[in-house]
Amino acid sequence: MDKLNIDQHISQQYNSALDDLKTEFLELGGIVEQQIVNAVKAITDVDTVLAQEVLMTEKEVDEREMQLDDLCTQIIARRQPTASDLRLVMAISKSTRDLERIGDEANKIAKMAIAISDSEDLPHGFSELRNLGRHVQEIVNDSLTAFARYDIDMALKVVNKDKEIDREYATAMRELITYMMEDPRNISRSMNVIWALRSLERIGDHASNISEQIFYLVKGLDVRHQTPDEMAQQVNKQRK
Amino acid sequence: MDKLNIDQHISQQYNSALDDLKTEFLELGGIVEQQIVNAVKAITDVDTVLAQEVLMTEKEVDEREMQLDDLCTQIIARRQPTASDLRLVMAISKSTRDLERIGDEANKIAKMAIAISDSEDLPHGFSELRNLGRHVQEIVNDSLTAFARYDIDMALKVVNKDKEIDREYATAMRELITYMMEDPRNISRSMNVIWALRSLERIGDHASNISEQIFYLVKGLDVRHQTPDEMAQQVNKQRK
Amino acid sequence: MTKPEIKTIDKVNRTLGKRYRAEKRFRLYGMLSIGFGLLCVLFLFTNIIGKGLSGFTYHYLQISVEMDATTLEISDTSDLNQILAGNYSAVVKRGAYEYFDVSSRRDKSAARKLLSVDGTGYLLQDRFKVDAKEIINTKSMVWALVDDKVDFYLKRLGEPGEPGKHEFSEKQLQWIHAAVESGDLQKRFNWAFFNNGDSAHSEEAGIRGAVMGSFYLLLVTLALSFPIGIATAIYLEEYAPKNKWTDLIEVNINNLAAVPSIIFGLLGLAIFLAFFGFPRSTPLVGGFVLTLMTLPTIIISSRASIKAVPPSIREAAYGLGSSKMQVTLHHVLPLAMPGMLTGTIIGLAQALGESAPLLMIGMAAFIPEVPTGVSDPATALPMQIFQWFRNADAGFSEKASAAILVLLMFLIVMNTLAVWARRRLERRW
Amino acid sequence: MSMSMLFLVMLVGVAATFYFCRQRSLSLASELGGIRHLHSLPVFYGVQAALWCAIPCLLIFGLWVVFDDAIIRELTLQYLTEEQRSLSANELQLLLSTIESITTGSSTVNDPQLIAISQHIVDFRSVSNLALSITVVCSLVGLSFWAWFKLKPENKARSNVERCFMLFLLLCSTLAIFTTVGIVFSVIFESIRFFQIVPIQEFIFGTQWSPQLSIRADQVGSSGAFGAVPLFTGTLLISAIAMLVAVPTGLMTAIYLSEYASSRVRSVVKPILEILAGIPTVVYGFFAALTIAPMIKNGLHGLGLDIAFLGVSIGPLEVSGESALAAGLVMGVMIIPFVSSLSDDVINAVPQSLRDGAYGLGSTQSETIKKVIFPAALPGIVGAILLAVSRAIGETMIVVMAVGTAAKLTFNPLESVTTVTVQMTTLLIGDHEFDSAKTLAAFALGLVLFIITLGLNFIALNIVKKYREQYD
Amino acid sequence: MNNSVTTESIAPLASEKTPEKAKTSNVITEENSDAYTTVGQAFSENAKMSMRNVNVFYDEKQAIYDVNLDIGTNEVVAMIGPSGCGKSTFLRCLNRMNDTIDTCKVTGKFLLEDQDINDRKMDVVPLRARVGMVFQKPNPFPKSIYDNVAYGARIHGLADRKSDLDDIVETSLQKAGLWNEVKDRLQQPGTSLSGGQQQRLCIARTIAVSPEVILMDEPCSALDPIATARIEELIDELSQNYTIAIVTHSMQQAARVSHRTAYFHLGKLIEVNETEKVFTNPDHGLTEAYITGRFG
Amino acid sequence: MNNSVTTESIAPLASEKTPEKAKTSNVITEENSDAYTTVGQAFSENAKMSMRNVNVFYDEKQAIYDVNLDIGTNEVVAMIGPSGCGKSTFLRCLNRMNDTIDTCKVTGKFLLEDQDINDRKMDVVPLRARVGMVFQKPNPFPKSIYDNVAYGARIHGLADRKSDLDDIVETSLQKAGLWNEVKDRLQQPGTSLSGGQQQRLCIARTIAVSPEVILMDEPCSALDPIATARIEELIDELSQNYTIAIVTHSMQQAARVSHRTAYFHLGKLIEVNETEKVFTNPDHGLTEAYITGRFG
Numbered sequence A, B: 001m002d003k004l005n006i007d008q009h010i011s012q013q014y015n016s017a018l019d020d021l022k023t024e025f026l027e028l029g030g031i032v033e034q035q036i037v038n039a040v041k042a043i044t045d046v047d048t049v050l051a052q053e054v055l056m057t058e059k060e061v062d063e064r065e066m067q068l069d070d071l072c073t074q075i076i077a078r079r080q081p082t083a084s085d086l087r088l089v090m091a092i093s094k095s096t097r098d099l100e101r102i103g104d105e106a107n108k109i110a111k112m113a114i115a116i117s118d119s120e121d122l123p124h125g126f127s128e129l130r131n132l133g134r135h136v137q138e139i140v141n142d143s144l145t146a147f148a149r150y151d152i153d154m155a156l157k158v159v160n161k162d163k164e165i166d167r168e169y170a171t172a173m174r175e176l177i178t179y180m181m182e183d184p185r186n187i188s189r190s191m192n193v194i195w196a197l198r199s200l201e202r203i204g205d206h207a208s209n210i211s212e213q214i215f216y217l218v219k220g221l222d223v224r225h226q227t228p229d230e231m232a233q234q235v236n237k238q239r240k
Numbered sequence C: 001m002t003k004p005e006i007k008t009i010d011k012v013n014r015t016l017g018k019r020y021r022a023e024k025r026f027r028l029y030g031m032l033s034i035g036f037g038l039l040c041v042l043f044l045f046t047n048i049i050g051k052g053l054s055g056f057t058y059h060y061l062q063i064s065v066e067m068d069a070t071t072l073e074i075s076d077t078s079d080l081n082q083i084l085a086g087n088y089s090a091v092v093k094r095g096a097y098e099y100f101d102v103s104s105r106r107d108k109s110a111a112r113k114l115l116s117v118d119g120t121g122y123l124l125q126d127r128f129k130v131d132a133k134e135i136i137n138t139k140s141m142v143w144a145l146v147d148d149k150v151d152f153y154l155k156r157l158g159e160p161g162e163p164g165k166h167e168f169s170e171k172q173l174q175w176i177h178a179a180v181e182s183g184d185l186q187k188r189f190n191w192a193f194f195n196n197g198d199s200a201h202s203e204e205a206g207i208r209g210a211v212m213g214s215f216y217l218l219l220v221t222l223a224l225s226f227p228i229g230i231a232t233a234i235y236l237e238e239y240a241p242k243n244k245w246t247d248l249i250e251v252n253i254n255n256l257a258a259v260p261s262i263i264f265g266l267l268g269l270a271i272f273l274a275f276f277g278f279p280r281s282t283p284l285v286g287g288f289v290l291t292l293m294t295l296p297t298i299i300i301s302s303r304a305s306i307k308a309v310p311p312s313i314r315e316a317a318y319g320l321g322s323s324k325m326q327v328t329l330h331h332v333l334p335l336a337m338p339g340m341l342t343g344t345i346i347g348l349a350q351a352l353g354e355s356a357p358l359l360m361i362g363m364a365a366f367i368p369e370v371p372t373g374v375s376d377p378a379t380a381l382p383m384q385i386f387q388w389f390r391n392a393d394a395g396f397s398e399k400a401s402a403a404i405l406v407l408l409m410f411l412i413v414m415n416t417l418a419v420w421a422r423r424r425l426e427r428r429w
Numbered sequence D: 001m002s003m004s005m006l007f008l009v010m011l012v013g014v015a016a017t018f019y020f021c022r023q024r025s026l027s028l029a030s031e032l033g034g035i036r037h038l039h040s041l042p043v044f045y046g047v048q049a050a051l052w053c054a055i056p057c058l059l060i061f062g063l064w065v066v067f068d069d070a071i072i073r074e075l076t077l078q079y080l081t082e083e084q085r086s087l088s089a090n091e092l093q094l095l096l097s098t099i100e101s102i103t104t105g106s107s108t109v110n111d112p113q114l115i116a117i118s119q120h121i122v123d124f125r126s127v128s129n130l131a132l133s134i135t136v137v138c139s140l141v142g143l144s145f146w147a148w149f150k151l152k153p154e155n156k157a158r159s160n161v162e163r164c165f166m167l168f169l170l171l172c173s174t175l176a177i178f179t180t181v182g183i184v185f186s187v188i189f190e191s192i193r194f195f196q197i198v199p200i201q202e203f204i205f206g207t208q209w210s211p212q213l214s215i216r217a218d219q220v221g222s223s224g225a226f227g228a229v230p231l232f233t234g235t236l237l238i239s240a241i242a243m244l245v246a247v248p249t250g251l252m253t254a255i256y257l258s259e260y261a262s263s264r265v266r267s268v269v270k271p272i273l274e275i276l277a278g279i280p281t282v283v284y285g286f287f288a289a290l291t292i293a294p295m296i297k298n299g300l301h302g303l304g305l306d307i308a309f310l311g312v313s314i315g316p317l318e319v320s321g322e323s324a325l326a327a328g329l330v331m332g333v334m335i336i337p338f339v340s341s342l343s344d345d346v347i348n349a350v351p352q353s354l355r356d357g358a359y360g361l362g363s364t365q366s367e368t369i370k371k372v373i374f375p376a377a378l379p380g381i382v383g384a385i386l387l388a389v390s391r392a393i394g395e396t397m398i399v400v401m402a403v404g405t406a407a408k409l410t411f412n413p414l415e416s417v418t419t420v421t422v423q424m425t426t427l428l429i430g431d432h433e434f435d436s437a438k439t440l441a442a443f444a445l446g447l448v449l450f451i452i453t454l455g456l457n458f459i460a461l462n463i464v465k466k467y468r469e470q471y472d
Numbered sequence E, F: 001m002n003n004s005v006t007t008e009s010i011a012p013l014a015s016e017k018t019p020e021k022a023k024t025s026n027v028i029t030e031e032n033s034d035a036y037t038t039v040g041q042a043f044s045e046n047a048k049m050s051m052r053n054v055n056v057f058y059d060e061k062q063a064i065y066d067v068n069l070d071i072g073t074n075e076v077v078a079m080i081g082p083s084g085c086g087k088s089t090f091l092r093c094l095n096r097m098n099d100t101i102d103t104c105k106v107t108g109k110f111l112l113e114d115q116d117i118n119d120r121k122m123d124v125v126p127l128r129a130r131v132g133m134v135f136q137k138p139n140p141f142p143k144s145i146y147d148n149v150a151y152g153a154r155i156h157g158l159a160d161r162k163s164d165l166d167d168i169v170e171t172s173l174q175k176a177g178l179w180n181e182v183k184d185r186l187q188q189p190g191t192s193l194s195g196g197q198q199q200r201l202c203i204a205r206t207i208a209v210s211p212e213v214i215l216m217d218e219p220c221s222a223l224d225p226i227a228t229a230r231i232e233e234l235i236d237e238l239s240q241n242y243t244i245a246i247v248t249h250s251m252q253q254a255a256r257v258s259h260r261t262a263y264f265h266l267g268k269l270i271e272v273n274e275t276e277k278v279f280t281n282p283d284h285g286l287t288e289a290y291i292t293g294r295f296g
């Protein structure tokens, strides 16, 4: 199991700055995770109150994102991090953007939930939404856990799962288009579901991005734009 | 007119490293801009060859993105940039992601172009696509120019234009949905156009993000998640 | 690309032989110089020791002396005045006549001339001072000092040209050789040299007076120059503002250090003797002059050792809120003390060997008494040497050499002390 | 009370004052809640009080001792008869010293009047002594009580003590100036008087030196010849010989020891050579006169040296028993360690980094020395040599002992010459009245010597100082 | 921004920075610069020390021009700037260490709390007990570790009993993070410690007289990176209880340890700002040029 | 990776780094570490100098343990490590400057191109002309600027005519970036220059004998940041034509100027790698600990 030790600097301040950074990052992760859960629940349960709640946290997420970015810049300016510290800062700087985007996507889902709530009958695709939502929430959670633990095996799993999610999304999408063809009156409602699905898929991608950053963080490897197999291979090569 | 001077360090190497970074970044910008132009052209002219061409550059964009990120990290590790230099590096580090995403979106458009090319008759929404495409390409170009020139007025214009594009997109979307309802058989084809439109809209957002980074780069202001008015206000306040 | 480099190396190698030959030559010069220096030391020392060692011994003739009270003119052995005024020469003469068994006036005179009658008399006087009661009116064997000519002749017996022989008549030579053969005439350690003051007769002359004189001189010098020197050094290094006044003091001190010592003699002569009217030839005045002379040495070496105290220590102390005096007394002085002590000892050693200024203030006078205080007339070791050197009497040259050995001994002791002080006191933190 | 006893009492009193005042400040401190509430540390209060006692008492003591003789003398005068009082100053002085010798019992004059006066003096003295003791002890006690009562926590004891300390230091440091002033004064007046008798130009440019000619002071026009040129040339000749020996040897020794020799060789050779510096000059003089001079004389005679000068044979060499060569050689040997240790200092002051720099460029050792270290140290070395020259010029004993008094104007090292210092001693040893041209000539010579050496030192010290600053 | 000095700054703000401007402002010389204003936040509401209109001269040569600066309570203020810009000179004014330089004349007001410490009549001894100083090169006294730390307490009479002194020594060493390393060898000489330990010993020595302000003049420039990191860490801990002014050549160090950073240039205080601000977005072109390595 | 020394490294790779491991590997001591392998890329295909199995002793004390390292042609290799780890000692072996220390014994092979320079019979004079050295403190000779630069050429007889010498001086000063600053005052003493200029003069002096390799031992540690930046800039320019080995206390400096970085620890060469790699992703835990400030 790979571990980095961010807390053994001679400078306690540095330790705590890095620690704060990581904690803040994971907290933001927790918030957006909750946003996903709530948003999916709001759309599938047609719960506008919950959806509103999701929207309300947007501001916080935005602020936290900016704060995290500021923290990163300050650490770079004040500490001149190198090696693992630098990788941590850079990885967090990048992943923060992903978290914020996840938050945005959750917001979009919440907005869709509100849009859908006007009509009485349930549109098609709710079960797909629910499934995909669960899976997506899972990999977001996993990616954050992997980040917290510097666990590249887990990160690899996330990337793999994201591929599954992509497939799942494609299936759901195909189905929804079929529904839409069947029932053109509901097109605009279905479009909302499509947007929600699409958001979930994007969330999965972002989780996958975060996982890619874990590779960088732990191994110094830039595995973006690689297939999971390539990633695994590269990691193994370095482990040898 | 605001200007930063990245090329007056005692260290020529540092100068050239920052210069390279900026040049590479703008080059990447040029590539993705071309991708947008080509992709939009491919979809509206149903030119699969052009679409393929766009897809072919994806790899280059990815590589350049990774390279830029690497450059940023190296500059931080080797040069411990501060103040404007640090802001430049951080802004480029962030904006690179946007450029890569723009490239991705252009790819998606190109893919849609290929998907659409199967059928003979033109789907609805091509004119909207063309219009939006032109505007989007414009603001991408503007944002890069603004970046190159450290021009926040121009950046502010980009942000404003993006709002227009959003409105344009919403209109186009509504129209397309109407088409889809009218002609459900063409739904899956229309969906492709929708995705393309959606991609263009996202490209606009990314251009806007890049412009926001210009504010940070030039003024040290984090104007993300603000309305254009707020931005203008903040800039003016600092100018006073 | 490598072409010019190869050229460089070739060029370097071209001249290499020449350069190494120059190197060897240069080294040789250095070694020769050192050799010369060492040779000088060796020659000087063998020469002086060779000359001086014999000064520690003297030839004595064992005669029996009748301590006849009437001849001695001592009636009351408890009266010191009588003992001091006793006519010892008479008994010694009588003993000599007896030993050589002479009766004619010419023989008596010849015999008497072989002995140092007065010198031996002083030896007897010393014995009387201790226990006159015991020895009065007894007859006892006495090692009598021979005349310095006899001593001179005997010490150079083997040398070519038989130096000193022509001073004696045949008879005297016979007597001498007979006495030597019988073992009555012996070379013995010359205690008188260490116990006596100066004398007009070389056989009686000793360095006691000079040693004591030097001692008092050094005492005065030390008592004055050490505190004043250190105080001045402290003032200049720690207190003095950088201005014309301190520059003046500084230039003065540096110049004084290199002013010829004879000038200080003039100063002593004109100021202390002529102006203030201090008594001539006293260690007190000598001490004043030597103080003025050694002060620059002490000040300069003290300043050097104060300077050697790192300024950072001072800054640290000031930074903690020490006052100037505390900085000086707590930090600077303890660290500089070894250097100051060494400087002082070296300065005193110089003062001990110094002669020119003393010459000017009359310490080259003939003073047979051993001084008992700083205001008694006295001479000093180097002065004594100088006087003996100038004395035409052959015996004095040897005395001078011996005195030189004593002086060098003192100097070596003092310098060793200085080295020891430096080693011992220097706390290497 | 005897003086030393009084001194002891004062010492004890001051010590007691110190102790009690310190104790008092401590108790004041504990009332206030700790030493930190005092202005100064307790020891400063003690020292301040001790100084308050000691300084006035010492002043009283000192003034008393200085003036009591004069006062007693004034008092004595009243016992003298009218005619005695009207005696000339000199005779009065004589009379008083006679009386003085009666008081000490070393005179056997039996004049009853004088004996009575001397008795008065003895009485005055004992009264004065008693009064002094009482005054000192009283003021001591008074002052120490005053100090004890005046002691307050807010007294600036530290500042006061420090001011005293600094005054003491300042006083000591002015002594150097007084010394110089003293030197100048002691030579300048006599010299002026000399130059009133002998014109200055004659002194400086005259080539005849024979002060011994003045047989009687009142003999007009026969005060001797005082042309100092032969003395200067003699001095120069001997110094030059000495420098010829000392400079190359000393310099090369310094270089070899500091650059080539291993630390072990250095630790042995250096002290041995320094022995040469520690040997008193009188020893060198002895050595020069009794060993070297005969050696040169015999050696050159033995060789039967025949020197041809400008192609003209001037016959077998005349070697004087008091040749300049002997004194110069010995003086040179004496100066070797002086030159070498000064040069050694200077060479060692050249920073190691310069050597590293030179070696790093591929210099050989001698190149490093000749091209980097020596030029760098040159000013310092020049300074050292100048100091050595000044020392050679001022050197007295060697020349007094090994050089004659015949003032010959020659540059032949084998002849006898004389030097400035020799003449000074010759003229001043023994009895001297301070008004004969002979005696005064010595002071004039002293003045010249002082000026020359002062000039040399000044230049040398400035060079050395500049050089030091270069690396500070 | 109410306590900013910048009302009509002659200095170009970031927004006005142009290469040309930066060039011209690089050449502030003694002639053209009599009037200038410090940019940023020179004043503090909670000031421990306040300096007003400080000018320092060495003989005729002016080393500090009209500097105004506050140092807040328990704040770490770093002073940076090119060599010879007067940082050390300014710092040494704060506890009158410049008194030891004869040629140095200091004018202006230096308030330590409410006391003007530049008053010639003021006694420097208690002042220096309140404003301690740590120097560039570690300079322990050649005494034992114990005596080093106890020295200040002794001369200021802070301890009446031996046990008080022991306490002072122990707590000071503890605060300086040195206690554990030296507690078994308090009687060994202070100079036997390593460079970094020596510097901590010097800090302990300074703390022992319980100063209110600690001045540090390049305290790490003689140390290696590891020892430097320890001292920086220590400075951070000390800032809990002490007000600290530190001069440093290393901009990185200033960035790491300080709350506010003051940039000096040719004797002028160009900018004072929060350290983050100075190092990410300084207000003055000269500051920017210096910290980004664009000088000359 | 074919020229990596790491086949069975005892050192933990990044992947095996755990806090505990890092801890234990911090305490490589002289006892447990006789066998060790340098991690990373110690060898170079285009080596100017090759050092093999270098051990250095000061009397009994071993200062360097079995170091293997290549320095490539026209490469800048930086050596970093905690104080006393033997960087200077190693550097000084490269032109036999350690010869001047009597107690120092050096074993191992030092190839300069194909010549073993550690051969006792090898003459150091021409060697030092080929391998020049620049020292920590600028040490210009107390001569004129011209003579400083001409010195090496003169002693080695590199110039036959005065004009040759002038050429050498001019080109060297130009290469050292000092020509423009001093061309009008070549006859002024070298010591009249500022610290940074002096150091550049020393570099010019070294260049003047056209060495192949330049060794620098903390060349900027006595300089302020601006002068340091200039020297770093110069090193970069020189690396076009010279092979450079530089010891530095400042990791940032190593990061800025070098192509490869070697990390020494207690006399052992722990890791050598491309500088980027060392500073973003070092292979060895000790290197990581050192450059991130995690020691002790």
Ligand SMILES: Nc1ncnc2c1ncn2[C@@H]1O[C@H](COP(=O)(O)OP(=O)(O)OP(=O)(O)O)[C@@H](O)[C@H]1O
Binding pocket: E058, E061, E063, E081, E082, E083, E084, E085, E086, E087, E088, E089, E090, E101, E103, E249, F224
């Ligand atoms: N004792 C002095 N006498 C005369 N001028 C001085 C003195 N000390 C400093 N200076 C001058 O005052 C100016 C400021 O010096 P100061 O030592 O304060 O600079 P600094 O910023 O601390 O520089 P550094 O970073 O080199 O320590 C410089 O120009 C310097 O030459």
Ligand SMILES: Nc1ncnc2c1ncn2[C@@H]1O[C@H](COP(=O)(O)OP(=O)(O)OP(=O)(O)O)[C@@H](O)[C@H]1O
Binding pocket: E224, F058, F061, F063, F081, F082, F083, F084, F085, F086, F087, F088, F089, F090, F101, F103, F249
């Ligand atoms: N002349 C010497 N005699 C004995 N030991 C020495 C000598 N020079 C260095 N050493 C020892 O050798 C080891 C390595 O020293 P070196 O000077 O090479 O270290 P360094 O890495 O350069 O350290 P720094 O960064 O402090 O310059 C140290 O333990 C040192 O104590």
Ligand SMILES: [Mg+2]
Binding pocket: E087, E088, E089, E217, E247
């Ligand atoms: Mg400074």
Ligand SMILES: [Mg+2]
Binding pocket: F087, F088, F089, F217, F247
């Ligand atoms: Mg080193």
Ligand SMILES: O=P([O-])([O-])[O-]
Binding pocket: A101, A202, B101, B202
């Ligand atoms: O925000 P995205 O374009 O990455 O979905």
